[in-house]
Amino acid sequence: MNSPIDNIIIEPLREVIRKLVAFLPSLLTGLVVFAAGLLLAWLIKLLVIRILKLFKLDAAFSRTGVTEALQKMTVKDTPAKLIGRTFYWLVTVIFFILALKVMKVPVIDKLLESLLLFLPNIFVALIIVTLGWLLGNFLGRAALIASVNSGVKIAGQISRAVKGLVLVFAFVMAFEQVGIGRHTLVAAFAIAFGGAVLALALAFGLGGKDLARTFLEKRFKKDGEDAKPDDLKHI
């Protein structure tokens, strides 16, 4: 008959060791898979960077304002390197998941299954945010130049508003894609946007038309608008 110490400590310990020994091949396989993944990720990163440089992607990104925006966010990498790094982490994560799968832990299996089903949504959401950010930059700059050339004094604010609006739209779409506050977010956005417009209309139209007039004259009126027009012929 086993002693209480055997029952309480030794037997469970043996069981743990037995399970660990049984798990060891899976663990080793998992580690090997992960190490191979790291190596592959590194190779893919190099390959992606080389291909992107070959197609002069950095120049193209510079053209669309991406490089400028990255620099503003203190990202020192070039866009090509950044994309290469993204691929590195993507492959690393995939192999990490694979490694966990190889280890056959039921709880992790379930978690992974849910995560894998959710991944495409995250990917699409990221694409939406990236495109929104690019479009926001482009439209913001176009609005800035057009406003400055029209002599609008609040050109900077208009540009930031355009950029911000596009980004907000992109984030709303992205959140909807990943299912966060699917209905609440859209409704909140519509209410907030509509409310803001209505409030402005009321404030400027009814509540303070004199103030609104003064404000609009100060903010929007082009300089020298009262003066005689130019007779200059530019061409």
Place this chain on the structure above:
Amino acid sequence: MAQDPSVAVASGPTVFADLDEVDILIGIPSYNNAKTIGHVVRAVEAGLTKYFPGRRSVLVNSDGGSTDGTTDVVREASADLDSIMLENRVGGFRKLVTPYHGVPGKGSAFRTVFEIARQLKAKACAVVDSDLRSITPEWIELLVKPVLEEGYDYVSPCYMRHKYDGTITNSIVYPLTRSLYGKRIRQPIGGDFGFSGGLASFYLEKDVWDSDVARFGIDIWMTTTALANGFKICQAFLGAKIHDAKDPGADLSAMLHQVVGSVFDLMEEYAAVWQAVKGSEPVETYGFIYSVGLEPINVNVDRMIEMFRLGVKDLGPFYRTFLPPDILSFLADLARADRKDFAYADAAWVRTVLSFALASHRKAVRREHIIKSLTPLYLGMIASFVIETWDSAAGAVERRLEDLCLAFEREKSYLVERWNP
């Protein structure tokens, strides 16, 4: 009423059945110019009759689908030869009214003119705008004769203009084109040109007829193509150019984008040509040159300076992506200057324009954004120019422009060194 046998109406670029060759062809592009085109047609007819008797000539009206009766005016317009003391037409004068096809624009209209010139084996051609109010028969002589009798391939116009007319031409297009291609063509985008039949055929061979050239860039394209391909070029002094305002509401930045964008495009195409050119030389100029007093005009300098300041403030971060530090620092200082000290130095203006050309070449940012962002700086330059020359006579202003041109020529190495780093 019997139809005038000298007028042909074509639905396409077809020619007269009984005419397979002409000596002179005059093209008039049009689109809803019923009010002014009659005068242009009469001036052309009188010019051809008076100065080229005995020559077979044809007037081609290349129309973009006018709905105001422009083509009817062309058909019916006829010069009163008695008033210019001419009794008969010795040679033949015909009119051809034809619609043009392709991208809507002056370039497409010219293409049709070139095609008809090639079909009719025209020896000398000229194109004149349909909105001209100051055209005289002498314009036809001056645009055609150098080609027909002196062997020139291209005749560029010279006009008597107010000192503040054509400020884009004066501050950018003329000095830049002159420094690039080495010929002093004073009005490279004048709009009224003479050219040989050979050059018309050369133009036709170029694959540009679906591009911006067909829409709005035809004037600078014709001049630059003739310059860069070694055609024999001269100028003709035509006197005053008075024409209907193009579009009073036209946006300045869009105008700059079209004109400066066309010059920058051509710099790409002819990089090998202009990189080899140093300095510049005058070209032969025909016509009796004269000048008149200056009429006062309204120029709102304060508004231009304010636009410049706004641009430097709000577009500063954008300029930092492609303008060199010395120019950025100069712009910041100038934006702080009072009106009396407001002076955009020639060297700085040249570097500014060349930096825009380089940024456009490198496609560092979207090209349209680059060129349109030149607008406030251009207004700053014009404000500075107006302040400096307000009391100057036309001759002094022309000498001032000559200084600017020389600055462009001096700084050309800056452009060449950076074009292919």
